[in-house]
Amino acid sequence: MATSLNPSTTADIVARANALFEDLSFSAARAWKDAEPGRKVVGYMPIYVPRELIHAAGMLPLGVVGGGDQLEVIHGDAYYQSYICRIPRSTIELGVSGRLDFVDGMLFPSICDVIRNLSGMWKLMFPKVYSRYFDVPQNYRDEIGGNFYVNELAELRHDLGELRGKPITDEELHSSIALYNENRRLIRELYAFRAERPWQAPATEVYLMVRAGLLLPVEEHSAMLRDYLAATRADERPMRDNCRVVLTGMFCEQPPLNLIKSLELSGCYVVDDDLLLVTRWLTGEVATEGDPLRNLASAFLHHSESTAAKYEPNQKEKGQHLVRAVKRTAAEGVIFAAPSFCDPALLERPMLQHVLKEAGIPFIAFKYAENSGQMQPIREQAGTFADSIKLWSGA
Amino acid sequence: MTTPNTKIVTSKAPAKEVIKDASMLKQKEMMAAHYDRLTAAPQTGAKVAATFVPGNLNELVMCFDLVNNLPEVNAIQSGLRRVSGSYVLEAEKIGHSEDVCTYVKSDIGMMAKGNIAPNGKKFPNPDVLLLSYTGCFTFMKWFELLREQYKCETIMLHTPYMGDGKITKGMIDYMVKQLREEVIPTLERVSGVKFDIDRLRENLKRSSRAEDDLVRVLQSAKAKPSPIDAYFGGIYYIGPIFGAFRGTQDAIDYYRFLREEVEERLANGQGPVTPDGDMGKEKYRLVVEGPPNYTNFRQFWKMFYDEGAVIVASSYTKVGGVYDFGFRHDPSKPLETLAEYCLGVYTNRSLPMRIDMLVNYINEYEADGLLINSIKSCNSFSAGQLLMMREVEKRTGKPAAFVESDLVDPRYFSAANIKNRLESYFQMIDQKRSGAHAAA
Numbered sequence: 115m116a117t118s119l120n121p122s123t124t125a126d127i128v129a130r131a132n133a134l135f136e137d138l139s140f141s142a143a144r145a146w147k148d149a150e151p152g153r154k155v156v157g158y159m160p161i162y163v164p165r166e167l168i169h170a171a172g173m174l175p176l177g178v179v180g181g182g183d184q185l186e187v188i189h190g191d192a193y194y195q196s197y198i199c200r201i202p203r204s205t206i207e208l209g210v211s212g213r214l215d216f217v218d219g220m221l222f223p224s225i226c227d228v229i230r231n232l233s234g235m236w237k238l239m240f241p242k243v244y245s246r247y248f249d250v251p252q253n254y255r256d257e258i259g260g261n262f263y264v265n266e267l268a269e270l271r272h273d274l275g276e277l278r279g280k281p282i283t284d285e286e287l288h289s290s291i292a293l294y295n296e297n298r299r300l301i302r303e304l305y306a307f308r309a310e311r312p313w314q315a316p317a318t319e320v321y322l323m324v325r326a327g328l329l330l331p332v333e334e335h336s337a338m339l340r341d342y343l344a345a346t347r348a349d350e351r352p353m354r355d356n357c358r359v360v361l362t363g364m365f366c367e368q369p370p371l372n373l374i375k376s377l378e379l380s381g382c383y384v385v386d387d388d389l390l391l392v393t394r395w396l397t398g399e400v401a402t403e404g405d406p407l408r409n410l411a412s413a414f415l416h417h418s419e420s421t422a423a424k425y426e427p428n429q430k431e432k433g434q435h436l437v438r439a440v441k442r443t444a445a446e447g448v449i450f451a452a453p454s455f456c457d458p459a460l461l462e463r464p465m466l467q468h469v470l471k472e473a474g475i476p477f478i479a480f481k482y483a484e485n486s487g488q489m490q491p492i493r494e495q496a497g498t499f500a501d502s503i504k505l506w507s508g509a
Numbered sequence: 510m511t512t513p514n515t516k517i518v519t520s521k522a523p524a525k526e527v528i529k530d531a532s533m534l535k536q537k538e539m540m541a542a543h544y545d546r547l548t549a550a551p552q553t554g555a556k557v558a559a560t561f562v563p564g565n566l567n568e569l570v571m572c573f574d575l576v577n578n579l580p581e582v583n584a585i586q587s588g589l590r591r592v593s594g595s596y597v598l599e600a601e602k603i604g605h606s607e608d609v610c611t612y613v614k615s616d617i618g619m620m621a622k623g624n625i626a627p628n629g630k631k632f633p634n635p636d637v638l639l640l641s642y643t644g645c646f647t648f649m650k651w652f653e654l655l656r657e658q659y660k661c662e663t664i665m666l667h668t669p670y671m672g673d674g675k676i677t678k679g680m681i682d683y684m685v686k687q688l689r690e691e692v693i694p695t696l697e698r699v700s701g702v703k704f705d706i707d708r709l710r711e712n713l714k715r716s717s718r719a720e721d722d723l724v725r726v727l728q729s730a731k732a733k734p735s736p737i738d739a740y741f742g743g744i745y746y747i748g749p750i751f752g753a754f755r756g757t758q759d760a761i762d763y764y765r766f767l768r769e770e771v772e773e774r775l776a777n778g779q780g781p782v783t784p785d786g787d788m789g790k791e792k793y794r795l796v797v798e799g800p801p802n803y804t805n806f807r808q809f810w811k812m813f814y815d816e817g818a819v820i821v822a823s824s825y826t827k828v829g830g831v832y833d834f835g836f837r838h839d840p841s842k843p844l845e846t847l848a849e850y851c852l853g854v855y856t857n858r859s860l861p862m863r864i865d866m867l868v869n870y871i872n873e874y875e876a877d878g879l880l881i882n883s884i885k886s887c888n889s890f891s892a893g894q895l896l897m898m899r900e901v902e903k904r905t906g907k908p909a910a911f912v913e914s915d916l917v918d919p920r921y922f923s924a925a926n927i928k929n930r931l932e933s934y935f936q937m938i939d940q941k942r943s944g945a946h947a948a949a
Contacts, residue, residue: 195885197886198888230672233859235893249670252642252665255690258683258691261679261682261683269679422650427663432657455608457610457647457888462653464603464654
């Protein structure tokens, strides 16, 4: 297991992550695939897939989260009406333009109807690529939702085994689970560090570090996280008079990096967020002994993130994850940032806002698209929010 | 049997006579009786279960003497009565996004404005929200939003999506287990009525009989001319079986009556009845994908029948159950059949399955082409429709067209745009026909 990429400065590590982020040809994943004959790459979309299964098959899980603000969408718009969010059209663009031509499989998780229907579109448009809608239970009892989920996992395990030409063993799965446990532990450490010293780990850097995890082999990514944590801890960066905010609603279509930067420039330290949840979806260690699928199912049912794509069976618990995040990170407010036309984020928002109102937590809300270019209104809104928190929060 | 058309005058259009089939009038009476039963619940002591059309488990709900209330149907009623626009605005005023489903906003706005039913009386609060999560992501959030307001028990019944185009044993087991261990015990607790599986079997038997007749009615459109309009008219036909009547004797009676009425039209070589009376000569036969617009329903329909266009099959009339490929509720396996029903509804089918259905309709019903009415606030239907259109064109060689509107938000109904597109589409069909004749 790689322990360190190459001890280097924070700037070097961030530059490497940024290069990965900007590379719309997925060169790193292509290089990984080309390095040994027979290697395969399996793409996945938000919000969560058990990457352990892909890894255990000796394949590279590749996060596909749209085309961002640098991809010119030429063909993708022809597949979607104007009132549908950006991520499916830029994902189609990535596919149609050949940028994903090295990908051997695509997983479309249960998150919303748009991604669900995209799974069928992919089957039609790329019939030679293995593609699967990956369903997850909305019932959280082991003997009901758990059994269903174990079946889903078993089917995926079987399919991936077929794809590589050899079944996936329990040992391979245990080993992959252990690697992802470590990766999630490092991500949690990074988030905790940022919550403690946000000026040392700016939101854009944290985002790039986490995003790299969608593109690199997990071993390499864990090494990068270790290096970044060590390097940024050693740095001394000036602390600004920013307020502390939790960012929510960005779990699927990604905001432009500029948007995250703008929030910090306007006076908000992001101390928690729901970006790229796949990297920390499971909130505890997954057992590495016994039935690996049962272990993954149990973690999913009982120790996973709360988000709009999941049903909350207990009304009293609705939105409390956000209140807890605010308390845990000593945040002073919440920013609801949702992609335009995002059903999960926008339908969920009023309920979360009611909970925050009751808890006396201030918030603002705006919408974005992955290709939003004009940041001035967002900067002004966030700046005013930060000022109001500083001026009035003690009143 | 003679079923003369009846002229009635609506309060909204005093100068215009609306022609309705006898079956439409019968259905109107059924719906009125249902709303009266629903709004009288506080007086009668009846308990109310709110649930959804796709994945509607009316046979099961009736086992507990619960009255079924369907918020989607209420939103449709609000749309038809032209009050949904103000409800949608009210919901947006209290924080709901302009981007989300207008059924939800119509429902929430209606609650905010007093929750008045079509009969002018107040809707009762539901005693239980039966969240039959089938084929639409929004359903989950909708009932979480309602639960926040009503603070009542909410039961999640999760229907897995048919992403690979098949129903697996794992899916059925999962659903049956949810029914057995979550849905039924909670309904027993809320209603105070013990579950009786034989009662469920009887209800299912009745469903199956009504489903047979519904299919006969829908398939009558294979005839030329078609005696029915399977989209605009079809929406009336599906009302009882998609709503609160599946599994009742009323439904059996209604569908027998409807079938006889349609068979008579068929025998007489008549086309469909429209709000303006018998449709003239059938010139175009279309298949329609997607829900209609309800705020301008008659205006929309008129754009078709004025041009002699009849809809011979539609996907929307399968949203509360797909029966025309053989599925019937089966009393010999009561819980499994409910699971299969939920799994098979149109919006729970993968995109390739949906395309197969549309292609099948175009071929079987000898249609001239496909029209997609794409709904702004319904991603379950709309996402992917442009690819569906291309695929259907490719596989059938028939032209397709695309119009856009919304379910119950009048702001998104642009009559001029839709009419222009339809006129161009009909011209396209004409050209295609003349090209075919010339080639022959």
